Amino acid sequence: MKDAIETHIPTYDDVLAAHARIAPYIHRTPVLTSQFMNELTGADLFFKCENFQKAGAFKVRGACNAVFGLSDDVAAKGVATHSSGNHALSLSYAAGRRGIPCHVVMPRTAPEAKKAAVRGYGGIITECEPSTTSREAVFAEVHARTGADFVHPYNDPRVIAGQATCSRELMEQVEGLEAVIAPIGGGGMVSGCCLTLSNIAPHVKIYAAEPEQADDAYRSFKAGHIIADDAPNTIADGLKVPLKENTWHFVSHHVTDILTASEQEIIDAMKLTWERMKIVMEPSCAVPLATIIKNPDVFRGKRVGVIVTGGNVDLDKLPWM
Known part of the structure; x- marks a missing residue:
């Protein structure tokens, strides 16, 4: 069965309605900073911590x-x-x-x-x-x-509008952001960032971060059309799904670039965040930091919002153990 979701592009009015609708059921998550991470990357990083969200994730x-x-x-x-x-x-x-x-x-x-x-x-x-x-x-x-x-996990316009509330909060919490980066699998969070920022902060560049071993969004972005892998293998279990029509609309129109990281780079970034920031993030959420570390020239000297998308980790199977 193909996913029977109506192709419908949500608007910023849908985002505002969503934020009012969901306010009683979510946290307004904090933004954390780390002098160590800033010195390591040469950028001013602002981590929007959806790992502290209800149910442990932005979704x-x-x-x-x-x-x-x-x-x-x-x-x-x-x-x-x-x-x-x-x-x-x-x-x-x-x-x-x-x-x-x-x-x-x-x-x-x-x-x-x-x-x-x-x-x-x-x-x-x-x-x-x-x-x-x-x-x-x-x-x-x-x-x-x-x-x-x-309720499709990411291609549903109601879902995209809900995810867009995260970047709306981030823009209220941090002044002067020049870029935002988030992990990409199916593209729900990245689409939400595109929806918000294209309306209220069109000068802010939007980057997506993806595992090298599940890089179908990267290849789609370069090819100009959706390329879907059926069963990619990566430690970033939340990023194994392909783009769909609604999310491709936002990615193809508003994303500045998609950057990739290896499995080891993802694990290293995840462990570094645990050690230095004392926050639990899952492998999928470590991909943005891994790509920032890997591509310092892209982000050096900039104020960058980093979406930490979730913290639901199997503690008996940590990747560095």
Whole structure:
């Protein structure tokens, strides 16, 4: 089954409505700085810490916007999605707050910590093989059986508008930003950054960061059309999915560049953040810092917002152990 999401580009008015709608259910997350990181990179870095967000990830923003925007009749049948983890547990959190069912298709290889969080929030998991093909096929069965409202993890305009509230907060919290960088998989967070910044701060450059071993967004960006890998293998489990039509619109129109990092560079950046900033981030979230360290000439002397997208880590399987 192809993801049956209407191609619809959200507006900045949708962002403002989303922020008002989700305010009771999310944190306004802090922005942290590190003199060590600034000296290391030669840039002034401002880390927007969505690892401190409800459910441990930025995705609760888009999930809450979708869930609390449903009519009572539609909500009664619940919501459904497919996700490797953070969207799954975020949608489960949002559905639980509204008191409706949440059906989630997850790869059997998804981190156990994320599966446990989904179940803890009341989500009902159906497992699939770790490929886009299997994920969409299994989801088609679950969707047909339940009749639940499909909340796509990133291609849904309601989700993109919700994610855009993160960069809106960042621009209110930090003056004079010259660039923002976020991880890219399917492109929900990056699209949200594009949506916000193109409207309120069009001078700010937008960068996306991606693993070398799952670089389909990078190759899409260079080719000028979507290139989708079916089952890439990377430690950054949240970045294995391909761009879709709605997110490609924002990436192709507003992103300055996409930068990549190796598996070891991602692990090193993750460990460095744990050691120096004392914050828990998952591998996917370390990719932006890894690319900043790798490309100092791009960011040197600039004030850069870094979106730390989540902190849901399997503590028994840390990558440097």
